[in-house]
Amino acid sequence: MSSSPRPQRWKKLDGRLLLQTRIFDVQSVDFHHPAHPAPREFLLINAPDWVNVVALTPRHEIVLVRQFRFGMNDLSLEIPGGVMEGGEDPVNAAVRELAEETGYVGEKACLLGSVHPNPAIQTNRCHLVFVRNARRTRAPAWDPNEEFEILSLPVEEAYACACRGGITHSLVLDALLLFRPHWEKLRRS
């Protein structure tokens, strides 16, 4: 049910680079609303797309990693994930990140969906991938600053952990939401 008209689209015009870092850049960009006399400036953060992966083991456990996260200044329990490389396919990127962080390799990887980490100020997306029959078959390949505890939890325990605040990374929670219908189907079969 809708009780008001659909908003108009603003037209994206020129941008000015305010900051360039190795992780993202910040731009001030002009947007013009069709009913306004002049454009207005809005801030945008540009970064490569990200991926994360729900890797389900043959015993129906979800592969998790615990790592120190500098933004929250604490350890964080998450599913594996990372930054896509230029030109990389999201599903391939997720399979690569899973193997690099955990040593797990699976089968039949497929996209659960793609979300906007912050559609107000970030231009990038995060792609959520599902991998079946994940088994630990190789050694992880961590970057110099990386250090992971590798865990797995039965699916329902992972949901319970998320709902009681044990998993707080927004993009990990998104993957759990979009994985739910797949899990319902798997559980019934």
Add this chain to the structure above:
Amino acid sequence: MSSSPRPQRWKKLDGRLLLQTRIFDVQSVDFHHPAHPAPREFLLINAPDWVNVVALTPRHEIVLVRQFRFGMNDLSLEIPGGVMEGGEDPVNAAVRELAEETGYVGEKACLLGSVHPNPAIQTNRCHLVFVRNARRTRAPAWDPNEEFEILSLPVEEAYACACRGGITHSLVLDALLLFRPHWEKLRRS
């Protein structure tokens, strides 16, 4: 099941401001890992905490807004939400944002949980709030750049919409995940 040791915490040291905007600031911050000889620099984005709100109508529909989002450069279907004001309580902020964006006012507001929009590079959190018996009792109070279509969808339709890619804002999907156990309880009663 865990098969590796818990990672160590890095110690947060001094930071240098790289960019200050009206929405967020960017800092380069030194962190020291206890086993490393010297600190390393990491980028952090600091912003106030955010809130969003699952407002359930007496007919068990979720209140939604559609608005133009500059980051994704498109219209986005979301639950109401916004930036907390200094010193504001998360539940009060959510109730305020709900009324300002939609004119809906409800009862028994409570916190569903608090998530990290991006624990790797963002220091802030987003608080997810549940409001019952939401009714449209007043006129919205939009900021000059704001323009919302106000809708409502039966709860199961909102979940179906999210799972087929109709809702892509990561923090909105988080609220739907954490609302699920409350909805299961309500539906059974």
